[in-house]
Amino acid sequence: MSPHRPEAATGWTGELERELRRSMPPGALLGLVLEAGDRVLELQLLRVPAAVRGHGHAARVLTRICAAADARNLTVACTPTDEFGADRARLENFFRRHGFVPVATGGRLSDHPWERPPAPRPTPATVTVPHQEPRP
Incomplete structure (x- = not known):
C-alpha cells in the first residue's frame, strides 16, 4: 500500500486500487490513492x-x-504537481490528453484545481429498418 494510505482502501475505490495494482508490472506503481x-x-x-x-x-x-x-457519472479531480521528481508541465499535458482541464476556484467540485467531467452516456441506439414496398 501507499505510504499515504496506511489502511486498506474499502468500497469500489478500494477494489479499483487493488485491481490496478495487480495489473501493473512489479515495482511500476509506487502510489495510488x-x-x-x-x-x-x-x-x-x-x-x-x-x-x-x-x-x-x-x-x-x-x-x-x-x-x-x-x-458512475463522476467527475475526476486531481492536482498535477512536481512532487516526486515529476515535470509539472509534462504532467499537465498528460492530464490534458486524458480530458482534464484547469478549473477556477469557484467552479471546482473539490480542492483539486484540475477536473475531467464524466463522458456523456451513450443514448440508446435507434434501429432503422429500410422501407420496403409490400409485395403484390
Whole structure:
C-alpha cells in the first residue's frame, strides 16, 4: 500500500486500487490513492517510478480510473504537481490528453484545481429498418 494510505482502501475505490495494482508490472506503481464522493472521484496520488515513466503505465491506470468514474457519472479531480521528481508541465499535458482541464476556484467540485467531467452516456441506439414496398 501507499505510504499515504496506511489502511486498506474499502468500497469500489478500494477494489479499483487493488485491481490496478495487480495489473501493473512489479515495482511500476509506487502510489495510488483514490477517494470518491457523490459527484467526484479524487485522484489524490498516482505515482510511477522515474525509471518506468513514458512506458504507458500511468496512462493505462488513468484511462481505467476515468472509465470507472464515467460508469458512475463522476467527475475526476486531481492536482498535477512536481512532487516526486515529476515535470509539472509534462504532467499537465498528460492530464490534458486524458480530458482534464484547469478549473477556477469557484467552479471546482473539490480542492483539486484540475477536473475531467464524466463522458456523456451513450443514448440508446435507434434501429432503422429500410422501407420496403409490400409485395403484390
